[in-house]
Amino acid sequence: MRDRVLFSFRGEEAGPTLVIVTAMHGNEPAGVEGALRLARRLESAGGVVGGEVVALVGHRAALAQGRRFLDRDLNRIWRYPPGQVATLQEGRERRDLTRTLAGILRRARGPVRVFDIHTTSGLGPPYTVVGDSDWGRITADRLPVPRVLGLARRISGTLSGWLDRQGIGNLVLEAGAHTDPASPRRTEEILRLTLSLMGIVGSKEIEVPEAEEALLRRCRHLPPLLELVHRHPVRPGDRFEMQPGYENLAPIREGEVLAHDRRGPVRSPLTGWILMPLYQLQGEDGFFVVVPARRYPEDGPLEPARRGDAFQSAGDGIA
Numbered sequence: 001m002r003d004r005v006l007f008s009f010r011g012e013e014a015g016p017t018l019v020i021v022t023a024m025h026g027n028e029p030a031g032v033e034g035a036l037r038l039a040r041r042l043e044s045a046g047g048v049v050g051g052e053v054v055a056l057v058g059h060r061a062a063l064a065q066g067r068r069f070l071d072r073d074l075n076r077i078w079r080y081p082p083g084q085v086a087t088l089q090e091g092r093e094r095r096d097l098t099r100t101l102a103g104i105l106r107r108a109r110g111p112v113r114v115f116d117i118h119t120t121s122g123l124g125p126p127y128t129v130v131g132d133s134d135w136g137r138i139t140a141d142r143l144p145v146p147r148v149l150g151l152a153r154r155i156s157g158t159l160s161g162w163l164d165r166q167g168i169g170n171l172v173l174e175a176g177a178h179t180d181p182a183s184p185r186r187t188e189e190i191l192r193l194t195l196s197l198m199g200i201v202g203s204k205e206i207e208v209p210e211a212e213e214a215l216l217r218r219c220r221h222l223p224p225l226l227e228l229v230h231r232h233p234v235r236p237g238d239r240f241e242m243q244p245g246y247e248n249l250a251p252i253r254e255g256e257v258l259a260h261d262r263r264g265p266v267r268s269p270l271t272g273w274i275l276m277p278l279y280q281l282q283g284e285d286g287f288f289v290v291v292p293a294r295r296y297p298e299d300g301p302l303e304p305a306r307r308g309d310a311f312q313s314a315g316d317g318i319a
């Protein structure tokens, strides 16, 4: 089994700390690989200038088995008091992860930020899931990959939501498909940009312009800011099966048959882009629909192509 701490580089000067969390879901090893690629690059660049970068494994036990989770989804249990989940495998992972984070906070010589790295079962480009964190938004705005609003708030019990409540700036990355060989590379490119934005390492030392160019090539044609307007929940016994071939952020039309379940065809309620089509057995979300947004919600009403009311609160049961 991998250690909780994959690597850490600490600069001589004080500065911010970036904590990279990988494999909160054990079937997402691309984040681990991406972090290790970054470590090799930092190694050859002679480490970092100031502050610190630490990479952690989220769910060690599930990663060792290549499973999304063992008892309960580790990224859905952070809304419970620790005692309530203590007997779950994920409760133990959470406790150990929190202790590790506490240690990082104690030795930090500046603000601590967390980048939580995920991958999806479907193919597609990388994108950030932007929540309530100011640092997360500012950082996401400066990364050349699409940003998705409204997803973070509708999934409860996430590490990101818990970090928000602790006042720790954070951002979530969906780097691409679990199995896409490009996912570790994109993870590393985005982390390089982030480290450079934070001033933890110089842009030249880790070839930031090259990373930026590679990401732009992949994401240039996509809407830069998207808002979630629909979620299709999957319940046990639904026999939900996506139609093959849907990539993340593929355009879809109202009425298009996206999947089948025991009730028959599942159609898209509106025209937009599909997000996170479910191509694995474990999961409670069949797919999401996003539409372009022009602004953040606080700046006034969003102006999506069409707003859906079909949304149901996500992830309230832990089953």
Ligand SMILES: [Zn+2]
Pocket: 024, 025, 028, 117, 118, 119
């Ligand atoms: Zn994940």
